Amino acid sequence: MKALRKMKAAYGCMELVDIPEPEVTRGHVKIKVEYCGICGSDMKFYHWNMRPGLNIPIPVTFGHEYSGTVVEVGEGVEGIAVGERVVSETPEIYCGKCEQCRTGNILLCSHKRSIGYQTDGAMADYVTIRQELVHKIPENVSFKEAALCEPAAVAAHAVYDKTTVQPGDTTVIFGPGTIGLLVLQMVKAAGSRAILVGMSKDEKRLAVGKALGADEILLSDEADVPAKIKELTRGRGADAAFECSGAGAVLDQAIVSLKKMGELVIVSLFKNGEIPINTFNTLVNNEIRISGSYGQRYRGWEKVLQMMSNGQLNAEAVETDVFSLTDWERGFAKAENGEGIKILLKP
Ligand SMILES: [Zn+2]
Ligand SMILES: [Zn+2]
Structure with a gap:
């Protein structure tokens, strides 16, 4: 063969x-x-x-x-x-x-x-x-x-096992690649408002995100992303953020975009030595919770197959x-x- x-x-x-x-x-x-x-x-x-x-x-x-x-x-x-x-x-x-x-x-x-x-x-x-x-x-x-299914189950693990995202929440997704666009669909299915963050070069992927229900699209090379997120949440900050871009610089942006006691889930891997975080004091003062999310679990596989069957996952x-x-x-x-x-x- x-x-x-x-x-x-x-x-x-x-x-x-x-x-x-x-x-x-x-x-x-x-x-x-x-x-x-x-x-x-x-x-x-x-x-x-x-x-x-x-x-x-x-x-x-x-x-x-x-x-x-x-x-x-x-x-x-x-x-x-x-x-x-x-x-x-x-x-x-x-x-x-x-x-x-x-x-x-x-x-x-x-x-x-x-x-x-x-x-x-x-x-x-x-x-x-x-x-x-x-x-x-x-x-x-x-x-x-x-x-x-495999990447979709990765997204399901990040959203449903690692956060408490629910209707009325605002969620930020950094990185409009496969995983980011799947996380987007998961948070939308959970009833959350979704803000998708990419760069101007990601134009095509961001357009797919828009079609999949992203409520706001932000360009990190053009806008002050944390300020914009604060504005969109009337000063409160987002409930949860997902790092799906693999760019170390996003971590600082994510931490300061979250509400107090917000949740940051890291799905991407970074190159060693490319993980500068200058906002650890904000993380402590605001009791931000960071979790890594690796791979998938049994339940996620069954869940995404069902979501595909129900039309909740495109x-x-x-x-x-x-x-x-x-x-x-x-x-x-x-x-x-x-x-x-x-x-x-x-x-
Ligand atoms: Zn894979
Ligand atoms: Zn074992």
């Missing part, structure tokens, strides 16, 4: 190669991949500038944001049948015994190894995955929409391009240039 693999531990070195189809082992299912999204983390693996300590075996097949059809089930698999349309969570290996595993936070397990960089992923004709990680796609949700609005897997270089180049939003590959 075709598989897009990292062939050497260095910049680039990706190739579409022919490898044997993966064998189904006990408790696993084999899935024929329909679509697989290109994630920001895939770009980091491409550049080979991801955070240290990830233990990436080489060669390895990319891809963790996918949808597909079950084509084979291993011994001991129950409740999943050949022909079912599915998506899956990503931690193919985890210990099952530690505190994080036992409390449903398996992505935080120290033994976790995820598909797409630590085990073979879904930028291939087939992928195998343990049965516990599989979620079924509702009938009225397409494969293309469902391929957005996946296709952020899925701007589909390239054939054989044309992966064009897809990666487009992701690299920041053109388009979520770019999908189709094996």
Whole structure:
């Protein structure tokens, strides 16, 4: 089968190669991949500038944001049948015994190894995955929409598990990329007013945000964002803010844009040494709560599939391009240039 693999531990070195189809082992299912999204983390693996300590075996097949059809089930698999349309969570290996595993936070397990960089992923004709990680796609949700489940579940975790956003609140989202636009839809679904912050170069993405229900759009290179947010909230400040841009400078803006006891959730990762915060005293004086939000949880996957089915989550609005897997270089180049939003590959 075709598989897009990292062939050497260095910049680039990706190739579409022919490898044997993966064998189904006990408790696993084999899935024929329909679509697989290109994630920001895939770009980091491409550049080979991801955070240290990830233990990436080489060669390895990319891809963790996918949808597909079950084509084979291993011994001991129950409740999943050949022909079912599915998506899956990503931690193919985890210990099952530690505190994080036992409390449903398996992505935080120290033994976790995820598909797409630590085990073979879904930028291939087939992928195998343990049965516990599989979620079924509702009938009225397409494969293309469902391929957005992983980032959507990331957004759901940030909004619904890490904050108390509710109707009447004002929420600020920094960064109009895939995650930011999904967070936007989550806060709108929760009844909050949403202020989306980007830069003038993000014009196209901000227009998508507007179409998805952003109540206000602010340009951080043109406006004094915290002052504008204070104005829009009659001096009170926002209830919650989400950092989805990866730009360290946003943290200060977010902290001073919040109301007293407001909540800041950080979803992006920053380059080391690029996290200047000059507003820690404001953070203390105003009792701002900061939390990191990493990955997704079981409940988020079911939630986003249901939201797609209900029409509360518009996946296709952020899925701007589909390239054939054989044309992966064009897809990666487009992701690299920041053109388009979520770019999908189709094996
Ligand atoms: Zn991802
Ligand atoms: Zn564990």
